[in-house]
Amino acid sequence: MKHKVRPVINPCPWMKGLLARLVEGTLTGPLGWYARKHVDRCDKCGPAYKALLALRTGLKSLGQGKVADGLLSEDRWKAIENVCDHV
Amino acid sequence: MRLARANESVLVRVARRLCGHDVDFADDCVQEALILAYKAMADGKFTDVGNFRPWVLRIMTNHFFRESGRRNRFTTSDEIESIIDRQSAWDSHRDIASVVETAALRDEIELALGELSEDQRACVVLVDLEEMEYADAAQVLGVPVGTVRSRLNRARLKMADVITRKRLGELI
Numbered sequence: 001m002k003h004k005v006r007p008v009i010n011p012c013p014w015m016k017g018l019l020a021r022l023v024e025g026t027l028t029g030p031l032g033w034y035a036r037k038h039v040d041r042c043d044k045c046g047p048a049y050k051a052l053l054a055l056r057t058g059l060k061s062l063g064q065g066k067v068a069d070g071l072l073s074e075d076r077w078k079a080i081e082n083v084c085d086h087v
Numbered sequence: 088m089r090l091a092r093a094n095e096s097v098l099v100r101v102a103r104r105l106c107g108h109d110v111d112f113a114d115d116c117v118q119e120a121l122i123l124a125y126k127a128m129a130d131g132k133f134t135d136v137g138n139f140r141p142w143v144l145r146i147m148t149n150h151f152f153r154e155s156g157r158r159n160r161f162t163t164s165d166e167i168e169s170i171i172d173r174q175s176a177w178d179s180h181r182d183i184a185s186v187v188e189t190a191a192l193r194d195e196i197e198l199a200l201g202e203l204s205e206d207q208r209a210c211v212v213l214v215d216l217e218e219m220e221y222a223d224a225a226q227v228l229g230v231p232v233g234t235v236r237s238r239l240n241r242a243r244l245k246m247a248d249v250i251t252r253k254r255l256g257e258l259i
Contacts, residue, residue, distance in 0.1 A: 009248040051247035
């Protein structure tokens with residue numbers, strides 16, 4: 001049986017949504033102020049915020065790199081066209 | 088066929104990101120989605136040509152969910168390999184630290200993506216890698232925007248946790 005590992009990144013439950021918005025930069029106003037203050041002082045949310053920011057940067061750079069554009073092989077197109085011709 | 092050809096590269100890219108190294112599986116998903124889409128259009132079940140892309144992406148991701156449940160064949164992301172290969176050439180002009188950092192990033196994100204459920208991975212691929220709006224990703228996945236948001240929050244926390252653990256040496 002696979003036992004559950006306690007997460008290292010484990011922000012306060014009520015902060016999960018706020019952290020997500022803070023990292024995305026969409027949290028403003030009093031809530032944003034509260035979240036930033038909390039992150040500065042909380043042993044759990046501080047590391048979570050930093051880890052989420054680093055992850056966002058990593059994912060963004062991968063996304064911007066895009067994949068080498070792949071296309072279907074001509075054989076696959078023939079197979080598609082064959083099926084479609086008989087519809 | 089014109090619509091299919093016009094959306095080919097997006098479909099292939101998303102499928103390959105979802106399926107990791109398994110290019111054949113990814114291309115199977117695209118092929119099946121295009122055939123199903125063509126049949127539905129031929130039967131008059133879909134006429135909103137302006138919304139063809141999200142609709143066919145939804146067919147493709149549904150097929151991926153169905154089939155991957157049976158196959159469970161996710162390994163690692165092919166995309167990450169190719170990006171890193173390309174980046175490595177570029178990095179040769181930079182200092183060694185950035186090369187090491189890039190390789191580390193690849194390993195960490197690869198590891199973290201592999202830890203996600205298929206639902207969560209689909210959200211990360213569509214929103215974080217394909218840079219879709221939440222509403223568009225929700226349309227593709229056929230779930231409410233709030234569900235995309237919560238899956239994404241959980242996915243990002245899980246990925247951050249996996250990466251942090253790796254950095255702390257707990258997984259090695």
